[in-house]
Amino acid sequence: MSLETAASNGQRPALQADGSADGTARPVIEVSGLTKRYGEVEAVRGIDLAVYPGETFGFLGPNGAGKTTTIKILCTLANASSGKATVAGFDTATQRDEVRRNIGLVFQDTTVDGYLTAEQNLRFHAEMYGVPKGALQPRMRQVLDMVGLWDRKDSLVSTFSGGMQRRLEISRGLLHAPHVLFLDEPTVGLDPQTRSSIWAYINELKGREDITIFLTTHYMDEAEHCDRIAIIDHGKIVAIDTPEALKASVGKDRVQIHTDDDRSAIGALARVFGIEAAIHEGLVTFPVSAGEQFVPRLFTELGMPIRSVSVSRPSLDDVFMSYTGKTIRDAEASGTDAMRQMAARFRGRR
């Protein structure tokens, strides 16, 4: 599916950068041929994409795939080595202040000031963005209500839990009514319950504000919330479409079996069925079409005992695997997540 058809699929008309609500969806974010090198390392290796008004667009990839670097370029925090990016109609390299006025940002690391109260943090932000004084009080109330922190506005932010700090950051990112909200790993380091509540706020937000959301994540289940996702691996986009279309493109079900001798099971699968299997998550894993009908054949023809079997419809995991040849957990540099969580805990303690 091309970008254009994806965009015309169920896109509600939204405000353009110039404030006109015309139906012809002009991209809010447009990126072409973007690259970024840090010395020898090529973090981003030629990215093209377009995000349309009102979309929730997800950037899915393992840590170190180039997600954060791309966001930093889009948010004017880094210069691209080559290529061009526009946000809300403004060039991220030459019209920085215009871009900055039109975007809100929530970083994966805390960027609120723990020595200030929640309200002082928001007031600081409002002054920096030049929010008109008359609109500040109601708007502040609105964004704090949205994340359920209005009654904590006078508390020092250092007394907040990690989830509350993230919610405060989201409300702060919205304070100046940006056209685009960037969320860089908005739920990393949070417990599952807090993660789902953050998503509830994000989904509620889409109903309330004329806003385009661009987020990065390495959680498959979170990518399901997006209207469209781009899968990024080693600094390149390998697939870009709606989650449904991506899953349909894989077509095949995923079968995982547990045997006493996985190595010979893989050999038998290749010999008997001509299927290439591999071990993922400790189980012999392979894709087949119509998995339920395949399982009976598997038991009779494989010629070795099978202890357990599971069949699953294609998930984004499978999509990721079919485009990159590995699961996202395999692709993660082991331990980076744990380290980041430790860092987050350390920050919470200060």
Add this chain to the structure above:
Amino acid sequence: MTVTDTVTRPADTAVIDSIRVSTPATGLRHDVRAVGVIWRRELIRFRTDRLRAVTALVQPVLFLFILGTGLSALASAGLPAGVDFKTFIYPGVLAMSVLFTAIFSAGSIVWDREFGFLREILVAPVSRASIVIGKCLGGATIATFQGVIFLALAGFAHVPYNPVLLLTLVGELLLLSFTLTAFGVMMAARIKQFQAFMALTQMLVLPLFFLSGALYPLNGLPGWLTILTRIDPLTYVVGPMRHAVFSHLNVSFGAQHLLAPGVTWGGWLVPEWLSLAIVAAMGLAMMSIGIAEFRKTE
């Protein structure tokens, strides 16, 4: 600055409509607002962190009362009758009282970078200059507050509470604080770790203090030390401050000339206005370097 769409319904009812705000185009007026809010943040943090104000007072108090009292018997041999050694070192120790606070307030840039808040500042649609200027003015203000606290102890060093004298000293402290903060900001723009910044500060503060002539007169020093004292920016504030103090004391012109001779370059007496102008120029130059550093993008 206008609200394009005003509030359509009271904010506390279940609103679907968002309150729309339009942020103004960047310009001088907006930058001034940004300078103001960064300045205010420094003040809020200084106010809530009382412990810092107390700890910053410890070192100058030690120098004035312990060192000052301990050395006074020895020093009285070289001092005209009726002049306390504490009075002599008071202006220099007063300068020291703002030294730590000013440089450390700039260190909060490094702290903010390490803990993320700097990014919130850097993605805001404000000029880099307004960020650095706000920081320098904020640091100058809180360091001057710190100096004023120490100024309250002037009586213990037999320095009179003369309004003109106090105002002169506060003005000179403000200038010194600005330059020191600008110096700190310039360093903070390059240093990425707070620990490294602290270590560097510790390393620089005592030489700056010792070379300023805070503890001894600047005339009749060996050549190498004369040169070192003349490149210390602190010297150009301690000189005028000591002059201000001694011109409000009941001492003979000879004693005044002996103890507060002013800064000289090879026998030429640097006028007080030039002395202070040098400090201001240094501050502005370092602030400009800080701005240039912050304009760089990764």
